[in-house]
Amino acid sequence: MSLSKLCGRMSDNARYPRAFLVKKSEPTGFYSVDRKPGSLAVAQDLTEDEETVEDSIIEDEDDEAEVEEDEPTDLAEDKEEEDVSGEPEASPSADTTILFVKGEDFPANNIVKFLVGFTNKGTEDFIVESLDASFRYPQDYQFYIQNFTALPLNTVVPPQRQATFEYSFIPAEPMGGRPFGLVINLNYKDLNGNVFQDAVFNQTVTIIEREDGLDGETIFMYMFLAGLGLLLVVGLHQLLESRKRKRPIQKVETGTSSQNDVDMSWIPQETLNQISKSDKLGQKCFSSMGIKYLRFSKQCLVDAM
Structure with missing residues (x-):
């Protein structure tokens, strides 16, 4: 008889009280149930059910023990993986901050400066x-695009003290207009020789193209525009000159005239005689002055010789 059937039969019997006491017989392994006003003996079926339950409990305990044994193994494997990676982590007794002097703008072929603050919160130096700093491929940070020289510091920071460090670098000009991963690491250690590394900055940034100043392309463009403007001015000048040459010269008819055709009859004869005399006198004076000048020049030449 199974345990479920026994319980069902006991519950159906309303003439007997529900409370009962279970006793185990030591030598045979049988269970006996005593209840008032009588007692009920349970056969070996009940014992087999109890043994099955005990076996299942033991199996569960064995499974839990195996799980507990597997957990330390997994933790050991994780620690081994961390040791194989070889990348030190930041110390919980230290804090770091970063400040870019000119903002988080990274112009190509231009100096970028930043300050790194280090705070020692522990009890040891x-x-x-x-x-150090480096630009890396944004899809794979293990691939370096531009690696900058590490700045040696060798500075001792006592407990509850702070220190500030300055670093600068220049992004390459061909990197302008593209995103890259910027990684800035601060390397330090304690007095026991434990090495730590704090990734002060680890983000993807965009290198902007340089706008100030003149590059080769801009100079060439200005020279081309200046030459084009000069060529346009020369062409307009030649066009205007050709139009002027093609225009015909307007001829003005003046007719025929001569001094003998002048009518001088209205002038009194006395006035005409005076004019003619004055002309003759002027010619004589001019000729006499010329002869005297020639004689004077000749005499000067003779004296000079």
Whole structure:
């Protein structure tokens, strides 16, 4: 008889009280149920059911023990993977901050400066060794695009003290207009020799093209525009000159005239005689002055010789 059938039969019997006491017989392994006003003996079926339950409990305990044994193994494997990676992490006893002097703009072929603050919150000294920066491929940070020289610091920061470090770099000009991953690492250690590395900045940034100043392309463009303007001015000048040459010269008819055709009859004869005399006198004076000048020049030449 199974345990479920036994319980069902006991519940159906309303003449007997529901409370009962279960006793286990030590030598045979049988269970007996005593209840008032009588007792009920349970056969070996009940014992087999109890043994099945106990076996299932033991199996569950064995499974839990196996799971507990597997967990330390997984933790050990994770630690081994971290050791194989070889990348140190930041110390919980230190804080770092970063400030870009000219904002988070990264112009190509231009100096970028930033300040890194280091705070020692622990009870032991930290030795800040170096500060480095690099541009990396945004889809794979293991691939370096531009790696800058590490700045050696070798600065001791006592407990509850702060230190600030300055670093500058110049993005390459061909990188303008494209995104790259910028990684800035601060390397330090404690007095026990434990090495730490804090990724102060680890984000994707866009390198902007340089707008100030004149490059080769801009100079060539200005020279081309100046030459084009000069050529246009020369062409307009030649066009205007050709139009002027093609225009015909307007001829003005003046007719025939001569001094003998002048009517001088209205002038009194006395006035005409005076004019003619004055003309003759002027010619004589001019001729006499010329002869005297020639004689004077000749005499000067003779004296000079």
